[in-house]
Amino acid sequence: xxxxxxxxxxxxxxxxxxxxxxxxxxxxxxxxxxxxxxxxxxxxxxxxxxxxxxxxxxxxxxxxxxxxxxxxxxxxxxxxxxxxxxxxxxxxxxxxxxxxxxxxxxxxxxxxxxxxxxxxxxxxxxxxxxxxxxxxxxxxxxxxxxxxxxxxxxxxxxxxxxxxxxxxxxxxxxxxxxxxxxxxxxxxxxxxxxxxxxxxxxxxxxxxxxxxxxxxxxxxxxxxxxxxxxxxxxxxxxxxxxxxxxxxxxxxxxxxxxxxxxxxxxxxxxxxxxxxxxxxxxxxxxxxx
Amino acid sequence: xxxxxxxxxxxxxxxxxxxxxxxxxxxxxxxxxxxxxxxxxxxxxxxxxxxxxxxxxxxxxxxxxxxxxxxxxxxxxxxxxxxxxxxxxxxxxxxxxxxxxxxxxxxxxxxxxxxxxxxxxxxxxxxxxxxxxxxxxxxxxxxxxxxxxxxxxxxxxxxxxxxxxxxxxxxxxxxxxxxxxxxxxxxxxxxxxxxxxxxxxxxxxxxxxxxxxxxxxxxxxxxxxxxxxxxxxxxxxxxxxxxxxxxxxxxxxxxxxxxxxxxxxxxxxxxxx
Numbered sequence: 001x002x003x004x005x006x007x008x009x010x011x012x013x014x015x016x017x018x019x020x021x022x023x024x025x026x027x028x029x030x031x032x033x034x035x036x037x038x039x040x041x042x043x044x045x046x047x048x049x050x051x052x053x054x055x056x057x058x059x060x061x062x063x064x065x066x067x068x069x070x071x072x073x074x075x076x077x078x079x080x081x082x083x084x085x086x087x088x089x090x091x092x093x094x095x096x097x098x099x100x101x102x103x104x105x106x107x108x109x110x111x112x113x114x115x116x117x118x119x120x121x122x123x124x125x126x127x128x129x130x131x132x133x134x135x136x137x138x139x140x141x142x143x144x145x146x147x148x149x150x151x152x153x154x155x156x157x158x159x160x161x162x163x164x165x166x167x168x169x170x171x172x173x174x175x176x177x178x179x180x181x182x183x184x185x186x187x188x189x190x191x192x193x194x195x196x197x198x199x200x201x202x203x204x205x206x207x208x209x210x211x212x213x214x215x216x217x218x219x220x221x222x223x224x225x226x227x228x229x230x231x232x233x234x235x236x237x238x239x240x241x242x243x244x245x246x247x248x249x250x251x252x253x254x255x256x257x258x259x260x261x262x263x264x265x266x267x268x269x270x271x272x273x274x275x276x277x278x279x280x281x282x283x284x285x286x287x288x289x
Numbered sequence: 290x291x292x293x294x295x296x297x298x299x300x301x302x303x304x305x306x307x308x309x310x311x312x313x314x315x316x317x318x319x320x321x322x323x324x325x326x327x328x329x330x331x332x333x334x335x336x337x338x339x340x341x342x343x344x345x346x347x348x349x350x351x352x353x354x355x356x357x358x359x360x361x362x363x364x365x366x367x368x369x370x371x372x373x374x375x376x377x378x379x380x381x382x383x384x385x386x387x388x389x390x391x392x393x394x395x396x397x398x399x400x401x402x403x404x405x406x407x408x409x410x411x412x413x414x415x416x417x418x419x420x421x422x423x424x425x426x427x428x429x430x431x432x433x434x435x436x437x438x439x440x441x442x443x444x445x446x447x448x449x450x451x452x453x454x455x456x457x458x459x460x461x462x463x464x465x466x467x468x469x470x471x472x473x474x475x476x477x478x479x480x481x482x483x484x485x486x487x488x489x490x491x492x493x494x495x496x497x498x499x500x501x502x503x504x505x506x507x508x509x510x511x512x513x514x515x516x517x518x519x520x521x522x523x524x525x526x527x528x529x530x531x532x533x534x535x536x537x538x539x540x541x542x543x544x545x546x547x548x549x550x551x552x553x554x555x556x557x558x559x560x561x562x
Binding site for chain 2: 042153161226
């Protein structure tokens with residue numbers, strides 16, 4: 001058994017003049033679920049593609065299962081891309097046969113929810129069932145590493161809970177899981193998080209580590225619409241939480257000045273920031289105050 | 290002004306896509322419809338737009354020229370630039386000359402799309418394309434704005450931008466109805482509607498939904514009744530709809546995800562007495 005399943009050491013990837021991934025080091029160990037977060041264009045997919053050996057690194061090193069990510073090692077990997085990688089014009093059963101043959105393993109048994117659809121073309125399946133099938137195909141050869149790109153996008157809460165049950169069961173068996181997500185509640189299901197911005201790894205650890213010292217201000221007022229308009233016009237990163245307003249990374253005193261100038265009475269309370277707010281502030285290129 | 294669907298029923302052949310659904314959308318607020326694939330979100334939105342006829346119930350919507358709609362599919366023309374897309378839609382609503390120039394500049398600025406004004410829509414990122422679709426839906430200052438999954442598959446930063454734009458529209462008086470698969474977004478709305486298989490599972494403000502939730506949710510490694518339990522991170526949560534949980538269990542304060550899962554489970558199982 002390898003100690004580190006996925007490893008990137010000072011990895012950089014350039015496309016022409018553009019640096020997609022910039023000096024990133026990270027690893028995934030057996031039995032842990034690692035969440036990879038970042039805005040579109042942050043470099044998540046490029047990093048994954050290098051780890052899987054689908055594109056070359058410009059500099060630095062990547063290791064899959066203790067060596068270069070070649071075909072032999074990729075056999076021991078399960079990958080569910082965002083597009084699911086299924087064949088729409090093959091049936092459920094044919095898709096599984098195809099991937100079982102490609103990996104040289106036995107065809108997995110269909111769970112009841114998919115058995116009903118065994119002879120149906122995948123393109124005619126509901127999205128939730130397609131995701132389950134993609135998982136089944138990726139897990140059939142008992143992979144040691146599982147890489148999942150937006151695994152539960154668009155599925156209902158019960159199906160999402162079931163997919164996370166599967167992910168956890170894999171991790172408990174010793175599989176290392178790397179999962180990208182845009183869904184913050186999903187990020188909270190991970191053991192450890194990595195946050196990328198502009199190609200760099202800017203924070204890692206628990207949710208608290210990612211948010212760091214950043215605070216937000218909760219603005220409560222009877223006239224949220226005018227308060228929202230005034231703060232928005234002042235150019236601060238404002239968002240709505242129910243009828244309350246949140247402003248990330250701002251000084252309550254400065255916000256009070258803006259609101260007072262607009263003739264709005266409001267209470268301002270400093271609160272811990274969320275991961276989303278941390279990402280918003282990073283994307284705006286601001287320093288955490 | 291409040292817009293609404295009342296007791297709406299929609300059938301697609303033998304399938305009941307909407308089953309006696311009532312949703313009100315008051316001016317000046319954001320109402321979020323949440324549910325998975327096939328829950329009936331798009332059907333509800335399209336019924337309000339007038340694209341899907343009702344088999345029962347009534348619709349209260351403004352005339353077409355006061356209605357803005359962002360469909361789940363792109364909503365822009367790939368070969369036209371960002372500015373051309375806006376101008377084309379503005380033209381349909383009779384906006385021209387200085388008025389159009391001013392409105393286009395304002396919308397581009399609010400959506401942070403000014404630097405991309407001359408880029409073909411085909412070359413935009415997913416998040417930028419959604420924002421373009423959004424500004425095209427509000428170019429004529431609609432009284433009712435309907436957004437079908439504006440944020441699905443979009444990165445969190447663009448998602449916050451889209452929420453800010455929707456909040457701005459509501460702050461200026463529009464009634465905004467949006468669908469989403471993200472429960473944390475629904476928590477943020479003034480009023481949320483959880484749909485499951487064409488029926489309303491629960492609706493109200495997040496506070497009302499929490500206050501109205503009956504039963505107890507516990508946290509466990511080993512559920513007492515596996516069919517009432519679901520995964521939350523490293524632990525499982527278990528729902529006790531009618532009976533009290535055993536004394537040794539740990540009770541948790543449910544969030545919207547817990548509430549929606551619990552109510553979905555209750556629909557599938559008979560509640561034990």
